[in-house]
Amino acid sequence: MKFSNDSSTKAQMIGASNNLYKKGNIIVGDNTDCIGLAKDINQNLGFDLYGKEILILGAGGAAKGAAFGLQDLNPKTICIANRTLEKLKN
Structure with missing residues (x-):
């Protein structure tokens, strides 16, 4: 960086x-974004994402951090959708 x-x-x-x-x-x-998002969803909002299917809209830098952090909550799948394929590949 x-x-x-x-x-x-x-x-x-x-x-x-x-x-x-x-x-x-x-x-x-x-x-720290990845840790903060997972902790906020799990502890502060009380959502248990274990075994759930997660959809992240947009493939920017925040999406990468979100997907990385949400893995710790053991969802069934994490899908990232984006308008352009090029940005999704990166």
């Missing part, structure tokens, strides 16, 4: 970081 020397595994897999922190002399990029 642009402003960090290193990235967390989550940020690397998602391809985006929204949080920077200093670890020794290194600036590390991390992504």
Whole structure:
């Protein structure tokens, strides 16, 4: 990521970081969106997504983070739909 020397595994897999922190002399990029969404849906809203089918509309950076975080809630499937195939491939 642009402003960090290193990235967390989550940020690397998602391809985006929204949080920077200093670890020794290194600036590390991390992504907390994925954890925040899953926690909000599960704990704050009380929805249990275990075994459910999830549809994410749009294939931008937020969709990647959402899909990554929602995997932890063990849904049956996660489907990402987008208007253009090109962006969906990336």
